[in-house]
Amino acid sequence: MSGKIVAVGNLKGGTGKSTVAVNVACALASGGRAKVVLVDADGQGTATDWGAKGRLGVSVRSHPFEEAGGAGSAAWNAAVDELKAGHDFVVVDLPPQLGDATLNALVGANLFVVPVTASGADLKATAKAIDLLRRARALRDDRRPACLLVPSRVDRRTAAGKEIEAVLHDFGEPVAPAIGQRTVHVDAFTAGEWVGAYAPRSVAHDEIEVLAAIVRRVK
Template sequence: MKVITVTNQKGGTGKTSTALFLTYGLAHRGKKVLLIDLDQQADASFSMHVDYDQNKTTFEVLTGDAALKDIIVKVNDNIDLAPASSKLAELDVVLTQKVRIDPQYILKDTIKNSKVNYDYIVIDTPPALSEAVLNALTASNTVLVPTQADIYSLKGLGELAQTIAAIKNRSNPDLEIAGILIGRFNKRTVFAKSISKVLESAAEQLHTKVFKSRIREATAVKESQNAFESIYEYDPRGKVTEDVNNFIDEFLQEN
């Protein structure tokens, strides 16, 4: 079982879309996937369009009030969801009040103790450095960094490099970065081409690579989310679906 965190400390980089692409893409290949939503916005949970108990979420797991296996809901034959709650906004304060030792290990411990059986666990995270992100990184084998071809997306990569270095030094020395995935890409613009080269340099800070695959800007992505369907259901022969497939193939070569 491989645990993958999708994260970038800059907001608006497509973390949730990337987590969904990865989850749906792996499931499309017959893999059993658990999507863990740690973002207080709960957009990934909302996108899955399944009912769940608002008192049985990842907030309760991270505060020690529920086991992971007790909050999981079934989405389809290959996808399960550990849903999020807006209460995750209070997580750092709650954990401080509970005076836990090494709270960044909570998720790792509950995954181990719950003895869940999946091919992959995909974790969607909030944009800011928080206990939720530290838990995700400590519990993971691999990090996937989504970004966009704009200058603002570069701002979060330096901070992320420092965070991952600290995690590797203290709580998860085996953590690896699978690569940087560029989303909402428009290859026709000169700017997108130039920023892609800058991202290649930024990848060196993270001791990783930029995936050759790019996820293009496409209205089908938003339309599929609005229809509560995966991109595979909504636009199975679309160019953006081809992009996602190419990325999944590239990702699976090493993961």
């Protein structure tokens, strides 16, 4: 088995990276559809904390970049490669950092999922994330990783929330259907569950399933 690496990141804090990483990982795994492991590469440990109650249905491995250190990229890659061998998907929750460790993670990934909120500051950080993506592609010869921009925490009552898809299309990468700003996402984290277990009949769950269906098709 050689699993697909789905790296979830952006260079801005609080865009919903961990929320998307955890929920997409769980959706991919739900109903026994795939063998999935979630790698928490962020020293803040959000995904690790989320999984600590043992209610996620996927295992969370803590492999923070910080610990990997200077020579650590090779060690980090080795750990992820080992997980790839035993799973259909390795979903990586990246820290909000620019740098060699993130570049290194992208070079090995099949797909870079980038949650973006509708704020101006976020769009600037997203431009930098896409620069990093293109640097990763330049180090390969197959136009990988693919990219998926995900409008995140979207509030359609705001002007920026109404326009986010149009703005994201200008980056020249595929844009996924939006993930709305919904309180069940906050409550599911508190419960240590993904939204499909916490609120299976919610719009929030439907939105995650739509996103997971796109991620599932990654080559």
